[in-house]
Amino acid sequence: MTSSQPAQPVTFSVLDLASITMGSTPAVSLQHSLDLARHAEKWGYHRFWLAEHHNMPGIASSATSVVIGHIAAGTSTIRVGSGGIMLPNHAPLVIAEQFGTLESLFPNRIDLGLGRAPGSDQAASRVLRRGLGAGGEDFPALLSELRSYFNPPEASINTAVRAIPGEGLNIPIWLLGSSGFSAQLAAQLGLPFAFASHFAPDYLLPALELYRTGFRPSEALDKPHVMVGVGIIAADTEQEAKRHATSQQQAFLNMIRGRFGQLPPPVESMDGLWSPHEEAALLKQFSYSVVGNPEQVKTKLQAIINETGADELIMASQIFDHSARLRSYEIISEVREQLSR
Template structure:
């Protein structure tokens, strides 16, 4: 059955650095994309924390959020996400308290427990902190207490200023059941990265909804689903554009992180049958096609997941083609709303 319920659309930007380009260009393009996304009616624009990756420019995520928020006026801007075990909770409370003070009612704090990096970078980042994210619930509790004016006493009267007393929406992000259950028990909104772990999408959403307890933040579950989308005016062009992301993932599973490669006409000479099967499984929820195909597939994702919101990731080599992809997706959203 096709749902008639309107679904919010947002943007997840990985601030991709394309081959032959620089982080400076990538960050300018991120702001340009955010400005277009605001014009096209997207609700929020999130950036992700990654480290030691030559193809991603958003490692200093809070700084980039400030850059994007300063260059836009209405779109919500936030993290998708901050990898909390990499940081002292007080520092994140201060950073996002500062962002919220500068850009009131526009900042989201999405949190994950993965390192957002390889093992070498994780060791450097976390030093004496636990490496596996097992302490994530305790870190989350500490972080939330800094926003609560009566919570500072829990931590020897250390206060987050700016931060204390501010209402900054906290989201839990995940690609497994751990954060889904925790978000449900705490009554927080939950975002699942189906572009990372498609097999766990539906089980994680079920865990979240079945464990949900109403809270001050939410009276009912609110689920966001991350979807990789490559849209173009023709199916052939969309498939060609999607090969950049496919090549990047192929390099990753081969242990070689790279800048985002230019598209190719065919992947047949680049992957083995085993690698092709792995990529097709990984991109099981990826949407690639012309406007009609994108409309059909996104409607199917909404129907299957009952998502309240879709957050769209789109790793496309050419910035103009990426803008066109998000413009097509915005048009599709308007068509879905009118149904």
């Protein structure tokens, strides 16, 4: 940031984890996702993304393409997409057909964000036929195959297999990552890059440096475009925000203890629930997360923008109470115009 740069509103988007709260159901979670998307559209958010996870009792977005269709059908202007589809879990042709169908149904509103992690545990990976040895090394080849299915008809008319719907459609492809691998690949291919700093903060700045310094302009993009993931819990008071944050803290604590379940209700204090070592690990994990009242949220988001130079921020607000989650995103939208890059 320099003083000579004109102030510009920062693009804000939503990453919905489709959390299933304790005692609730996937059906309720998906209803809440649509309600959140409709509010996000009204509040001026640019994108609404969902992520592929498997074998997780607390997440309802395993059939990610289906949920994207559900959200897109219930909204009218907000872009809807994947943050992301875990490409090694799928035949590239299937993803091309799914997103070709979505783009045909909802023109100029669909994003295809891609990751190379399994989005699951070893048992689910085996069922998904990744194989226990699959580490994402084949991701560049899978990506190349997937992109070929979107070529214009004249380029694919003599090929044995074509994606219909899919071919000839201009669906923005994003690479997602939490390390340098996808950052370098996105740079080489001239694609936009999204970093998962909301759960993997340590390598954020080195990955952005790799991406920006190695970027090669392409037909898709003439200059680097960075999206940074931010875990955020906003409320009208700091005390209220900290209380809501304990749901996410408990969920992470359960995860590092090897217990996966639904999102728990908040508690008044985490004291006695975690050890000092666990507390330190959790605070480090959420170093790019924001918890606070509107003024604190504004200050912390501006600091992240200044540090990363992000073109977009995508917000994950994991809160037990749906009305409180809506209020969190409303507060975030209210501070957006006060921020600049």
